[in-house]
Amino acid sequence: MSDRLVTTDDSWVPDACTLPTAERPLRLAEFDQFFRSAVRAADRLSAQLLRLRLAGGVQVEETARDLTARESSCCSFFAFDISRSGPDALTLDVRVAAAHVDVLDSLANRAATAAGSR
Template sequence: MAEPDGTSTDRVPASCTLPTVEQPVRLAEFDELFATAVRSVHRAAPSRLRLELAPDPEVAARVADLMVRESGCCSFFAFTLSMADHRLRCDVTVPTERVRVLDALTARALTGGNRG
């Protein structure tokens, strides 16, 4: 079911090209990341989310892989992965018209992938 802005009620945007059957699997990947690797969640701006992650090479690789695959189906996401001062960060930016998608992603991150 889509909302007026083209976003589905579970916050998967209608413009997402990931096959519907694969969307729950991708969402579970994000949830697993949020539950196991996210140390803090900060909404830096309405269109930008910052996740501080466990500074581990395996986490960095997992995040990078997920970013590449997510950008392939939802090209409006801009991801930046950085490491400085023993802090691993992932910044997620969206255009203004996609803020509701980022709102949903932020909510999931804040609740540890809705496992909390």
């Protein structure tokens, strides 16, 4: 696994995140790996909504569900919705309240950078 997108600078992570500080770089690395392997496109539908178009495989969906469930448990300001409209059409919507748009900005940048590095 490449760590070129992993950063220990989590200054954009809000105080509302309850993930222990020592575990944050590992979670970021998990997201970066997921973004590199699964994200096909990232569309910012509004300031508070990011839509990620994912590879449609079953394993991608399982990974997305696991990762977003764990993230929701420590960062309740995220709302994740995974949907499938066809065998190869999987989307992950990420929503935040207006107070956390900067966090979504950072997540969107990570997703776009990782997807572009393929």
